[in-house]
Amino acid sequence: MAVSSGEGAQQIQGIETLDTPQVTMTSDDIRIGLVSDCEGSVAPLVAALAAMKEHGCDVIAYAGDILACPFSPDPPGETIGLLRAEASVRAVPGNNDRYLLAWGTPRWQQTLWMRLRRSDPAGAWLDDVAEGQAQVPPDDLAWLRALREEFLIADGVWVCHGMPGNPWNTLWPCSPAYDGNVSESDRQASLRILSQVDAQIVLCGHVPEPREYHDQLPDGRALRIVRAGPRDETRVGYAVLTSRRGSCTVEWGDAAIGRTLT
DSSP, X not given: OEEOOXXXXXXXXXXXXXXXXXXXXXXXXXXXXXEOOOTTOHHHHHHHHHHHHHTTOSEEEEESOOSOSSOOSSOHHHHHHHHHHOTXXXXXXXXXXHHHHHTTSTTHHHHHHHHHTSSSOOOGGGGGHHHHHHTSOHXXXXXXXXXXXXXXXXXXXXXXXXXXXXXXXXXTTOOTTTOTTOOHHHHHHHHHHHHHTTOOEEEEOSSOOOSEEEEEOTTSOEEEEEEOOOBOSSEEEEEEEEEETTEEEEEEEEEETTOOOO
């Protein structure tokens, strides 16, 4: 299994993915950590990173919602600084991040359209996005804008926030309250993205549960969806995917908030 070093990108039939030749690891021993949706809270992120480092993860996927929108509970620079300091972390933006990175750019109209088509109404907080973006240090905002929307983190393993092609909704399963706008055509488009990159495992976030879900690709192959799990005031969920001899196992953990990185 090849794991990306995070450098460079290629286009696969319109889907942007990370190149994967720089770091090659045998399938006998590779671990991928997963965390998401800390939403600008530093302590849960620190706890999850510390736990995954203890597991010996070779690479850590952060599956979106790095910050909250419009305002994070902790200074945005602290959260982004943690992620930038960890060489093993590969992050994608979530829907919260998309507002902050898109405001004031040509991407804003498409971002707003994606939110307004969701089945639940948008809140008055949309009026505060500009003020929220101003709290993100310019260098960190540039880093956020440079993130890939979604990508292959290793052979057969896709990282996204909500569902392939759409960080505002999820398929696994759809919520009548929030995902009523997701059509069967949307579902098939997302699954085709995964087929084109030969992905059979999806690491994602957006909603905390179920931690594991199973679907089927258009060609009949099994698709496994993995989430990190819920977060509350005392604990944060994370997952560790281990590949050995062509077989993948996933274990979930809950790290106590208040841990420190070593």
